[in-house]
Amino acid sequence: MGKTLAEKIIGKHAGKEVSAGEIVVVPVDVCLMQDGTAPLAIRQLQKINLEKAANPKRTVLFLDHAAPSPRKELSNDHITIRKFAEKTGCKISDVGMGICHQVIFEQYLNPGEILIGADSHTCTGGAMAAFSTGMGSTDVAIGIALGKTWFRVPETFKIEVTGQFQPGVYSKDLILYLIGLIGADGATYKSLEFTGDTIDNMSISSRMTLSNMAIESGAKAGLIQSDKKTKEFLQKWGRVSKYKELKGDEDAVFEKVIKIDASRLAPTVSFPHTVDNTKPINESLEIKIDQVFLGTCTNGRLEDIEIACQIIKGRKKNPKTRFIVVPASKSVFLDAMSKGYIKQLVEFGAAVLAPGCGPCVGVHEGILGDGENCISTQNRNFKGRMGNPDAFIYLASPATAVAAAVAGEIVDPREFIAKKKPKGRKVKTARRKRK
Amino acid sequence: MILKGKVFKFGDDISTDLIAPGRYFHLRSNLPEMAKHVLEDADTTFASKVQKGDFVVGGENFGLGSSREHAPTIIKLAGVSAVLAKSFARIFYRNAINVGLPALICDTDKISGGDELEVDLEKGEIKDLTNGVVLKFAPLPKAMIHILNDGGLIDHIQKHGDFKLD
Numbered sequence: 055m056g057k058t059l060a061e062k063i064i065g066k067h068a069g070k071e072v073s074a075g076e077i078v079v080v081p082v083d084v085c086l087m088q089d090g091t092a093p094l095a096i097r098q099l100q101k102i103n104l105e106k107a108a109n110p111k112r113t114v115l116f117l118d119h120a121a122p123s124p125r126k127e128l129s130n131d132h133i134t135i136r137k138f139a140e141k142t143g144c145k146i147s148d149v150g151m152g153i154c155h156q157v158i159f160e161q162y163l164n165p166g167e168i169l170i171g172a173d174s175h176t177c178t179g180g181a182m183a184a185f186s187t188g189m190g191s192t193d194v195a196i197g198i199a200l201g202k203t204w205f206r207v208p209e210t211f212k213i214e215v216t217g218q219f220q221p222g223v224y225s226k227d228l229i230l231y232l233i234g235l236i237g238a239d240g241a242t243y244k245s246l247e248f249t250g251d252t253i254d255n256m257s258i259s260s261r262m263t264l265s266n267m268a269i270e271s272g273a274k275a276g277l278i279q280s281d282k283k284t285k286e287f288l289q290k291w292g293r294v295s296k297y298k299e300l301k302g303d304e305d306a307v308f309e310k311v312i313k314i315d316a317s318r319l320a321p322t323v324s325f326p327h328t329v330d331n332t333k334p335i336n337e338s339l340e341i342k343i344d345q346v347f348l349g350t351c352t353n354g355r356l357e358d359i360e361i362a363c364q365i366i367k368g369r370k371k372n373p374k375t376r377f378i379v380v381p382a383s384k385s386v387f388l389d390a391m392s393k394g395y396i397k398q399l400v401e402f403g404a405a406v407l408a409p410g411c412g413p414c415v416g417v418h419e420g421i422l423g424d425g426e427n428c429i430s431t432q433n434r435n436f437k438g439r440m441g442n443p444d445a446f447i448y449l450a451s452p453a454t455a456v457a458a459a460v461a462g463e464i465v466d467p468r469e470f471i472a473k474k475k476p477k478g479r480k481v482k483t484a485r486r487k488r489k
Numbered sequence: 490m491i492l493k494g495k496v497f498k499f500g501d502d503i504s505t506d507l508i509a510p511g512r513y514f515h516l517r518s519n520l521p522e523m524a525k526h527v528l529e530d531a532d533t534t535f536a537s538k539v540q541k542g543d544f545v546v547g548g549e550n551f552g553l554g555s556s557r558e559h560a561p562t563i564i565k566l567a568g569v570s571a572v573l574a575k576s577f578a579r580i581f582y583r584n585a586i587n588v589g590l591p592a593l594i595c596d597t598d599k600i601s602g603g604d605e606l607e608v609d610l611e612k613g614e615i616k617d618l619t620n621g622v623v624l625k626f627a628p629l630p631k632a633m634i635h636i637l638n639d640g641g642l643i644d645h646i647q648k649h650g651d652f653k654l655d
Contacts, residue, residue, distance in 0.1 A: 077632050077654060079652050090514060090517060090557065091557065091558070093518050094518075094559065094562075097518075101643055102643055102647040119514070120515075127515035127516070127518065127519070128514065131518055134518070171556075172556055173555075173556055174555050174556040176556075188556045188580055189583065190558035190587060191558040192641070193583060193584075193587060193642065200646070200651065200652075204632060204654055206632075238502060238553055239549060239553065239576060239578065242550070242579055243579050272550065272553065272578060274579055415511045415514065416506075416510070416511030417514045417515075434555075436507065436554055437504075437506065437507060437530055438506045438507065438510045438511065438530040439506050439511060440511075443510070
C-alpha cells in the first residue's frame, strides 16, 4: 500500500511506517516564530526554566509583523526576542529582512523536512515538499526547547489540477476557487496534496501561493512534490545538495480526490468577511476600491511584482485609490529593484515599504478607514483583519488587485493583460489567408 | 470536574481576529489588558458582561485563522470555563488545550444565549438547566486528555520532562 506525502515525511521522522490517524512524537528540523507569537512562547519557556533551543542554528525568530515597530510596546517585544536569541544562539531575522515564510523558504527549508512555526501560514513550506505546519506559541516553544513535537498523522485530500490557465488567471485564483468550493473548514485537520500537470508547470513562487492558503480551508499542511523546479530553486540559494525527490504514491489512501480543470477558471475574488465567500470576476465588478495592497507571504514575490508592472505599464493610477506595495523579502526587493520594477511602481504612485507583513495584520502601514474597501493579495479578509472592523477586504490575485489601482474599482484583469492578443490573432488570420 | 455558568452565544466562523483583534497587537505582552477586548469584534458588550465560569458557545469552525494563542488565553483570562462549538479550527483547538481551556465539540444549536449550563467534564455531559436539554460531547483525543489533565502543555512538560501521551 502506498503512502501520501504527509505519511512519508512524518514516517521518516518517526522512524517507522505511519498511517493517517496515528499519534506520533517526531523530531523537528526547523522552527520559526515571529514578533507576534515569540514573546508569549519565550515567557512560557521562562516559566519552567527551559529557555533553550535544541537546534539553535535552525531556529529562526522573525521581526516581520510589526517591523519597523510602530509602538513602544512592540519595540519592547522585539527586545525580548533579541535577548532570547542572544541567550540561546537562535537566529534573528531582523526588521527589513522580510516575512518569515518567505525567508525560511529561501534560506533554511529543504525537501523532506519538518518545519513547525508559530504562525498559521507556516504551511507555505509545503511547496518545498516539507511537512510544514502552524501551531501556537506554546507548542512551538516546546518544539524549540526539546527539538520535537507531537502530531496526529493527517488524512490527505488529493487536489488534482490539470490544464492551462487562461491569460490573467493565476495560482491565486485556483486556491481561492478551491477554498470557495470546499469551504473555510472543508479540510480541517487534513493535509492537502496538490498534483497534476498544472502544478508541475507552475513556478515555485506560484506553488507557494497554493501551500500558503491551505490553512484557509482548515488544512494542517498543503504539500507539493519536489521536482526539477525545486532543485533549481535550491541551486539558486546555494544548497542544491539538500535536494531530494519526493512525491506521494499513486496508490496511497486519499480521503478525497478533488479534480479541477485549470483552463476553466476565471479570476476569482473573496468577498468580506470570509475567505470562502468567493465569486468569479464577472460577479465582482464595479466595487469601488480605496486601497490596493500588493504583498504578503501569499503574493509578495518577484513574479507577483512583475505581473503588477505588466498591468500598470503605460497606465495611470486612479487618483482616488492608494496603492501599497511590500516585497516579501529583502531578496525579492533587490531583484525587483534591479529589474526596474520598483522605479516603475513608485513612478506609478505606489507607496513601496520595507519587506515584511505590511498592513495585512492590521498593526501598521495601511490601516483602513471606516467603510473603506481594500483589495489585497493577502490570504485573509476576516472582519477587523486590517485594523478596522468597519472596513471591507476583498482578496484577489496580483493582477486583479493591481488592475483596481488603475480603474479605482474591481475590474477583470484579463482586459488589461489580453489587450495585445487580438492584434496577434489578426496577424495570424491574415497569414493564413495569404496561403 | 463540574463547570457551571451562563451562555454567551456566537455564530459560525468566529475567527481569532474577532477574538483577539490585530489592532491590539501591542497588548500581546499585557494579556490582562488585552482580555478587556476579548471577542470585541463579534460582540462589543461581551467583555464587560462575562462572569467567572461562563461559557462561550459557537457554531462551526470556531477559532479559525491565525495561530495566535492569545485568543484562547484571553478567553480563559476573562473567566470563561469552557468553549463549546460544533467544530473547531485545528490550531485553536490545540492551543485551547495547551493553555488549559476545555474546548468541547457538541451540537450547540440546542443551546441559546443566556441559558444556564452545567458541564461534567468526566462524564462528557452538558446539561442545559434552562431548557432541560442534555447533550453529550465528543471525547478529546487521548494525547490531549493527558495534556489537559496536567493543566496544559507547559505543566505537562514540567511534570514529565518530555511528552507523555500514551
